[in-house]
Amino acid sequence: MAEIIIKTENLSYVYSAGTPYEHRAIDNINIEIEKGSFVGLIGHTGSGKSTLIQHLNGLIKPTSGKVFVGGENLWANPKDIRKFRFKVGLVFQYPEHQLFEETVRKDIAFGPKNMGLSDEEIEERVLEAAKHTGLTADYLEKSPFELSGGEKRRVAIAGVLAMKPEVLILDEPTAGLDPKGREFILSEIKAYHENTGATVILVSHSMEDVARFASHVLIMNHSKAVMYGETREIFKRVDELCEMGLEVPQISRVFAKLREKGCEVPESVLTVAEAKDAVLKLLEKGGKDNA
């Protein structure tokens, strides 16, 4: 079995405890994430996704339960919590709202600077992160405030990539972008995952995106982690997902219906390419039967 990079034990968190607004945002979460996997985190708005991921780099202290990163208990020594922020990079939802420096270069350098790296190392990382996010050299001297929304977001993501985190977590990184911008960001994340071998957790609303990129899927519903497993296995459970009101990838739905109608197609079809193969195979077989 592969090495476990992130593990939670009975993790729970309650917002505004002791007031009428008390709310249990995550409830008894137990997950183990393997090193190098690409996890898609899916759930309705308010199901506790953002709250969960903020536990993984120690931004939120659990109400109860434990978080382990690389086998170390995050809150064993609260003074050391900052080191986990560099290990587990977190890109918030709408990260473009966090930009503050005069130039894009300085803003990307904020994280590495906080790590206490040397100037050369910082420069090197800024350039690398900029390359990863498709920001060319002429962007680096611009003010982040004069960029377009999509460009700002790329700068913000570069700011986290520059810390070279072992685990990269992104909270709905494509929210509010046009299809081209979405595609661009997703492919950059995929490339980062493949080039560096980092573990990636992608919070997303789009089943299609998760089906295409993720090796594992974690489903949250009403503050609980209801399913966790390999993407294929999860998307086989079409009925359960639909019951929770979650969208299943179109292709999976079509094939579930086909199987219902008695066609012999494989259970786990996720992408259009796989669907094509399955349909062709079926047709071939059907042709033979008729002959």
Add this chain to the structure above:
Amino acid sequence: MLKDITFGQYFPGDSIIHRLDPRMKLILIVAYIVLLFVADGLFSLLIGAGMGVIFYALSKLPWKLVIKCIKPIMPIIIFTAVLNIFFVEGEPLFEWKFISISEKGVLTAVLMCIRIICLIAGSSLLTYTTTPIALTDGLERLMKPLQKIKVPVHELSMMMTIALRFIPTLIDETQKIMAAQKARGADMESGNVIQKAKALIPILIPLFVSAFRRADELALAMECRCYHGGEGRTRMKQLKLSGKDFGAALFVAIGFAAIILMNMFGPEVFRL
């Protein structure tokens, strides 16, 4: 930290206190504060405190909220108490070297503490049980006569409404930005004063940018809905005084009378 500030926060409910007319609540809270200062002895002040307790009980809010609103001003209360105990002169009760504590000092301290606690708890109850919108609405109506002397009452109350409406939003925003910068390793706790001030820059700049953006959007949205100030504007929710409002007024009036009577005819002990 930020989220522990409860002053100005509304706690929804359906108690009789929640349903009182905001104008009446505003007038009564002013009367209550005056009454706290009219009370000149322990017994009359206890009547005032008792009224506060009854109001809280009627509001059906958790008692924890009282403690929560007192907590932030605890240093002020302690400071006042210490100041009064040591520096009010009178018949010494206790003497040691240059320190002398008088009976009058202790009494003043106790009365001041009760007064401050009642004052804060009372005004907190007002905001706990009244939505900011209802509150500014009530204020606007009460200040209406000032329009005669060219005070821009409507504009002032609109400004207040907007400010109150955006306080939680901005607190929320601040927390999000802080979390985002912490995720990039920003260190806000350690270092000397200058380093700490510098650490605020990554938070303040995005906060201002977003506040200006919100203001812009809001102005545009208001214009799109043809907002043009207070002239000729009618209201969706008409405020109307009802039986319970007069009941509440009567209750406070009786309390007021009781305190004045206690001041005049009550026992002569524990008086200032």
